[in-house]
Amino acid sequence: MSVTLEVSNLSKTYGEGDRAVAAVRGVRFATEPGEFVAIVGPSGSGKTTMLAMIGGLLTPTSGSIRVNGQEIVGLRGKALAEYRRRKVGFVFQANNLLPFLTARENLLVMARINGSDMRAARARADQLLEELGLTHRRDALATELSGGERQRVAIGRALMNDPELVLVDEPTASLDSARGRQVVQSLIAEVKGRDKLGIMVTHDMAMAELADRILEMHDGQLTERLAGVAG
Ligand code: ADP
Ligand code: MG
DSSP: OOOOEEEEEEEEEESOGGGOEEEEEEEEEEOOTTOEEEEEOOTTSSHHHHHHHHTTSSOOSEEEEEETTEEOTTOOHHHHHHHHHHHEEEEOSSOOOOTTSBHHHHHHHHHHHHTOOHHHHHHHHHHHHHHTTOGGGTTSBGGGSOHHHHHHHHHHHHHTTOOSEEEEESTTTTSOHHHHHHHHHHHHHHHHHTTOEEEEEOSOHHHHTTSSEEEEEETTEEEEOOTTOOO
8 A cells, every 4th residue: 555645726615705715725734655744734724624635524616636546526416425435544633433342342343334244353452542542441341531642543444444544634633742642643653654644633743743754734735844844
């Protein structure tokens, strides 16, 4: 697996007329296989909107998103559902687990949706739970988990089907800094070890600095944060 992403002239405007909000404006960037990219920027700058477009959850107003050369913009119906299900692992800010299932079952449900071999899926789930420091919480119901534990289960769930693109929105919001660093490091290991692509939106510069590259979003526009510039 060796995934590339090329985003060009990507824009999203919500609403129309004098209510229109240009959330993402002409974004362009490309990635290398195995790259882990952090996106930082103030609240409301368009980070979630951009991530949702890349993940096929939101239709762009204009522009192009190519994954391994395949154009994603304009995919509909079954093709779009396939893209989301097979290629993308998404960790949302509001990580909604299924409350009536355990931590482990929340991972396994992804494999069921995908029609995977359940024996292999159980091994994969247990391995991810271990990497995320959740083995001892494996059989706890989602409702019994702390905020940080739920966040980690959500990350495990996103990785369960071995997605090529791992898209993460504010993963460390409900994690303390030591735990946050550990979780981001296991995400990076997963991305690097299998030549995936990771994109992580974060407020936390200490976390962003663990990435290969930091991009900054401002007013819907994306700029490269220059290496070696302090602050
Ligand atoms: P960030 O993730 O950087 O905080 P968002 O992508 O959530 O930024 O939002 C970017 C801009 O788009 C903000 O001005 C926000 O209010 C607006 N916005 C986001 N979602 C919607 C929506 N569904 N309808 C209208 N405006 C929206
Ligand atoms: Mg956001």
